[in-house]
Amino acid sequence: MVSKQRNSLGKFESKLKKEDVIVVDAKAAKRTVFVTSLGNAIEWFDFGVYAYLAVTIGKVFFPEIDPSYQLIYAFATFAIAFIARPIGGYVFGMLGDRVGRKKILALTLIMMAASTLFIGLIPSYSTIGVAAPVLLLIARLVQGFSTGGEYAGAMTYIAESTPDKKRGYLASGLEVGTLVGFSVSAALVTLLTFILGPEKMVEWGWRIPFLIAGPLGIIGFYLRSRLEETPAFKAMEEVKEEESHQVSIKEILTNHWKPLLICIGIVLFYNTALYMVLTYMPSYLTQELGYGETKGLAYSLLVMVLIIPIILAAGYWSDRIGRNRIVIGALIGTILLSIPAFIMMGTGHDFVVFLGLFILGIMLAAFQGTLPATLPSLFFTEVRYGSLAITYNISTSLFGGTTPLVIASLVSMTHNSMVPAYLLMVVCVIGLVVVGFFVKETAGRSLRGSAPTVEHASEIAEVLKNPDKALWWKEELPSEKAVESDYKEHATVK
Template sequence: MDDNSPNKKRRKFKRRKEENRLHKDDITVVDTQVAKKAVVATALGNAMEWFDFGIYSYLAATIGKIFFPEMTGSMQLVYSFATFAVAFLVRPIGGMFFGMLGDRLGRKRILAVTLVLMALATLSIGCIPGYATIGITAPILLLVARLVQGFSTGGEYSGAMTFIAESTPDKKRGIMSSGLEVGTLVGYIAGSGIVTLLTFILGSDAMLAWGWRIPFLIAAPIGMIGLYLRSHLDETPAFEAMEKEMNDEAKHVSMKDILIFHKKPLLIGMILVFFYNVVDYTVLTYMPSHLNAVLGYGETTGLLLILIVMFIMIPIVLTMGYFGDRIGNKTIIQGGLIGLILLSVPMFLLIGSGNNALVFIGLLVLAIFLASFQGTMPSLLPSLFFTNVRYGGLAITYNISTSLFGGTAPLLVSWLISVTASRLIPAYYLMLASLIGIVIVTFFFKDTSGKPLRGSPPAVEEAKEIADILKDPEEALWWQEEKEKIDEKIIDES
């Protein structure tokens, strides 16, 4: 009989199942200091992504004048933002490319590549001559740089989530993974803050002449620091364990296999990323424009309020990650979704009141609900997938959903306001996304906070925890039954 026949494969599977028992040596004791270094090194890449996001958003009008001078008035801004938005089109492609490589070659190598590409692309924008110097070539080069940024970003965030989740103790996965979103806030604050400071020091004329290039050039040293930190990291314990135990055929899962045999986590993940990104991009990206263009606030006032709120969010995000480890990510997220359903309209009424104190309260309450997602999603999303498909599956889920719903949120909300003339459109959109989210989270999502990741043995902070885990090995390997069902489906299809 052929060695690859279904019966032969079933016997091999049965033998693996019988041998798949938890042993003391299987349990990983994580060095907390090493884990913290992993958080810093990966969060730096995420900070760079949002640093670029911040400087490009704040310099959009200047970039329009430099690269699209033949356009007039608001069309310069439209073309500038269109060049920015095009990066979202290639994010899914970059996610699939780097995600599959990350599951084959390791998380560490791919994260080094994506960081270098991001840094070089951002640096190159600061070096491109303007339209007045090289004509139509200037906006073309800007477009190419944005495409490279989008392509590399597609593999960066999903890889960073995977790396941190696989490098931390199970009981501290939430608090440590929340550091990734601290990187988001720090990057955005730094980017927008540097642009604001340079504009104040240099003045508008100098910024238009040459000062706008400085924030982009800063990407080079940030990238080098990040590359140094990442090059001194070890590969994640979960990936190394998989490398030892699985043959090449089992490790190298194709894109087709992910789409066929892991449909449920892909779909659940896309809904989770949907409401997360709608809230994220509406509160942090759209709100400055809403305050300025819709409500008539001065541009400086609106930006300052958002920056203060983001500063306050940093400890709140870490707190949400901490309590996610204690009472479960699912509970924290449900609380945030219910809060948005009940309070989105009242908070937008406060934001539209014209009173700065009430505006600040409205923004802060929405930011707290957003923080409930930022503190939990980086540890939750990687837990949806098994180790051999985690990077690839997460990259597909995150980037497709982000491209469809995250980048389009500000555009959709702005268009709906122009059509309906209702200032409460953002609140209704947040409520709709949250209603969909609460159904999926409540009925279709299984909370795994504090438990080992799917496909991985337990990871503990201290060796003394091993004895307790070995008392209940079935609980420690809670994912085995699910994995066996997937393996049987693969055998049936072969």
């Protein structure tokens, strides 16, 4: 990290020196982003397949349930996997802070692929009865467990491998991977539904996307296993003492409770919007608005493809004008445009329906282009993976993954197709409070607990001119009293 660490939270005893500044090779950084995003795409392909086949899965695994409730049961199985996500986040996150980011990312990917492949091999309810949905539930829990360490780890890996001035743009590539994974899964399901028809899809066609997960997982595992460890993690490891104290969950909750709460608040509105637009809307268009399955999937697919350049643009501009400005603008836009967007989708006119969905997609793209760089910057290097994985997955499990189930249930109970718009508005109001009052702008600044990271050696002199500004986060370190209390057996505090 830098010259000398006084304790494992990253407190420096000396001024910033030339050799402390991390120089990241631009080509290597882009290659890292590409490989990590590709792995993320494979992971979200696996996850997206289930969402886009929700209607079919309801018929395959819950045929004895009233058809009007099959989708709710299918989404309940989708949501139940999120119970395992915080557990996976805790296990993989803490391991990622101890043994490194790359090892855990390779492991989570292969677990996800194996569980997805298993779903494609489960016999239907008509063949083995109630054992079918039970096996489906087990596979979904494994998916949730592995995903708990995936996305937070990918965000951490990219954030720690990119220069400070380009972190927003390069980190937005991770969400391009997410969209590519979702898009490929949506395109495949749409194509199969069009070619085979609803009856053959229920009979056997639904298995094909799940079976593809096997070879994709092997490819992703190979690519990720060849990645280098992040510069920030390697720098932290270099200054650790031989018998370094490992941070516990108790210490994270004690010393880092504020960013934990902020992260939960951000993920609340972020994932509610993400799961609503990317996973719920195809079923909403089909079940609630009466569109055919193929048309609903096609609209969602087109929106996902079109917002990819918007995500990259949001990431690019976040490095120049600040991430908070873009996020706040998107939150206000979502509050103002949610009701008009859903009214447009209810008109029945194809172009107007698509335009309403696209409006929601643009707002989501602004979040996707900025938050993958914002979230890792909330935490110090030593606790980044674990803290982000735990809080991200707790919030996702409570608010994001349950979004399709909650909305489907509320719409069924109230018979009001505008419920999704109201929910989106509420969570964005919460987001305005969190981002507007509690999130410090970090565009162009070093990560907490890490020395500045630059793209060219020529930038080092500029950084050294103002070392206090470069290490801006020092003022946020836990107090001497807190450090002494938690580390008295493991560190010497002056």
